[in-house]
Amino acid sequence: MKTYDIAILGASISGAALAACLGTAGLSVALVDKARFPRRKACGEGLSNVALESLERMGFEMSAAVESGLPYYTYRIDLGEHSYEFARGRERRLKGVGVQRTILDRILFDRASGFPTVDTYCEASVTGIERCEQGCNVSLSTGDRLSANRLILADGANSPSATMLGIPVRRKAEPLWGISFILEGSFSRVTGEVVVILKDGYEINCTPVSQSRLNVTILTKRKPVKALQDSVVRERLLEEATEKSFFTGHPMEKPLQVGPVSASRRAYVWDTVMLVGDAAENLDPVAGMGMTHGMLMAEIAAECLIAIHKEGLAVEIALARYAELAGRMSRSYRGFTRLTASLLRNPARRFLLPALSSTILPGLIRSALDDAPMKWVETQTISRSVLNLAGV
Ligand SMILES: Cc1cc2nc3c(=O)[nH]c(=O)nc-3n(C[C@H](O)[C@H](O)[C@H](O)COP(=O)(O)OP(=O)(O)OC[C@H]3O[C@@H](n4cnc5c(N)ncnc54)[C@H](O)[C@@H]3O)c2cc1C
Numbered sequence: 001m002k003t004y005d006i007a008i009l010g011a012s013i014s015g016a017a018l019a020a021c022l023g024t025a026g027l028s029v030a031l032v033d034k035a036r037f038p039r040r041k042a043c044g045e046g047l048s049n050v051a052l053e054s055l056e057r058m059g060f061e062m063s064a065a066v067e068s069g070l071p072y073y074t075y076r077i078d079l080g081e082h083s084y085e086f087a088r089g090r091e092r093r094l095k096g097v098g099v100q101r102t103i104l105d106r107i108l109f110d111r112a113s114g115f116p117t118v119d120t121y122c123e124a125s126v127t128g129i130e131r132c133e134q135g136c137n138v139s140l141s142t143g144d145r146l147s148a149n150r151l152i153l154a155d156g157a158n159s160p161s162a163t164m165l166g167i168p169v170r171r172k173a174e175p176l177w178g179i180s181f182i183l184e185g186s187f188s189r190v191t192g193e194v195v196v197i198l199k200d201g202y203e204i205n206c207t208p209v210s211q212s213r214l215n216v217t218i219l220t221k222r223k224p225v226k227a228l229q230d231s232v233v234r235e236r237l238l239e240e241a242t243e244k245s246f247f248t249g250h251p252m253e254k255p256l257q258v259g260p261v262s263a264s265r266r267a268y269v270w271d272t273v274m275l276v277g278d279a280a281e282n283l284d285p286v287a288g289m290g291m292t293h294g295m296l297m298a299e300i301a302a303e304c305l306i307a308i309h310k311e312g313l314a315v316e317i318a319l320a321r322y323a324e325l326a327g328r329m330s331r332s333y334r335g336f337t338r339l340t341a342s343l344l345r346n347p348a349r350r351f352l353l354p355a356l357s358s359t360i361l362p363g364l365i366r367s368a369l370d371d372a373p374m375k376w377v378e379t380q381t382i383s384r385s386v387l388n389l390a391g392v
Pocket residue numbers: 009010011012013014015032033034035041042043044045046047048124125126154155156157160161180217258261276277278279282285286287288289290291292294
């Protein structure tokens with residue numbers, strides 16, 4: 001059985017980003033995933049500026065991915081006869097890029113697996129985790145077993161390994177179900193917008209991800225997605241999505257089922273196990289900030305792990321620092337996504353959106369999307385009455 005400094009369970013955004021940072025520092029890493037990359041993953045595919053900067057700091061070469069995608073400058077919320085821009089005028093600066101997940105995940109995974117000290121185990125589900133004095137032993141569905149001094153969970157929102165270890169979920173919002181399409185065709189007009197359409201109990205998110213691709217994700221609280229399996233309903237919603245995005249095209253490949261997904265939170269550190277990305281805290285998908293959050297968490301986790309293994313920092317101090325920094329960083333995203341989601345789902349949104357879209361929302365968007373983490377507005381500074389009004 002091979003022994004590693006660190007075992008990372010989950011090799012998507014946060015697991016691969018973390019593995020690459022640890023590989024750069026020469027730590028030995030086992031990077032495990034039940035999938036083989038590239039693989040399809042339901043996601044709105046909007047990669048924020050903050051995420052791009054984080055990837056560049058971690059040493060990823062992003063120019064090809066950025067060139068393959070389409071930049072966005074604003075979010076448009078469409079309520080039928082009214083539509084509101086979330087960032088306009090001087091706020092209408094580059095917010096991010098629509099990038100296909102297959103391309104992004106591949107870049108992250110390829111770089112991580114290229115380090116001589118990083119071993120990858122793909123198409124290998126974690127079937128057992130045994131804690132021991134030296135760390136842990138992990139059993140995989142391939143029959144492989146590995147041991148590591150330190151265990152990191154990066155296996156996504158429903159984290160099977162957290163369940164295996166009995167790590168509780170501290171908070172869970174009401175679940176959403178949905179369906180995710182990639183449409184192929186062409187744009188009659190490039191808008192630089194992510195469009196969110198609210199219609200008949202559905203939240204339809206449209207992100208242009210290349211000159212010939214539109215990502216459409218339809219989410220609903222209705223249980224489960226029966227209505228979306230009705231081709232007439234689906235066609236009607238897709239038609240609206242394409243019309244509002246100035247797109248003509250058709251779904252390619254099979255749509256992906258989404259959910260149940262709900263914003264949930266676990267501890268960042270449980271005993272000596274670290275949780276990173278959606279495994280620790282996943283955000284409401286409608287606000288589209290999960291990747292940013294996962295990457296920043298990976299960056300913080302890498303710093304703390306390198307401090308333990310290379311600089312001899314005491315484990316308890318490093319883990320406490322990770323929990324504190326990740327918690328502080330997540331607070332503004334948590335506030336932002338809860339505010340956005342509750343606003344969009346609030347029956348009074350027709351009145352709330354116009355008022356907030358010209359007052360508090362542009363600043364919130366800017367602070368979550370444009371600025372470096374430490375400069376973010378703390379949600380506590382947002383007037384409590386505004387949050388109450390929005391039902392947060
Ligand atoms: C509908 C929807 C739309 C979204 N839109 C956006 C958006 O536009 N922008 C944005 O920034 N974020 C968006 N997100 C959020 C984003 O997709 C996630 O935050 C991000 O993928 C989290 O990355 P992660 O690495 O933490 O986890 P994941 O990407 O979920 O990866 C977890 C990995 O763990 C592996 N795994 C799971 N179980 C096991 C096991 N037992 N053994 C081995 N491996 C295992 C999985 O195969 C997977 O590769 C969206 C999410 C949803 C659901």
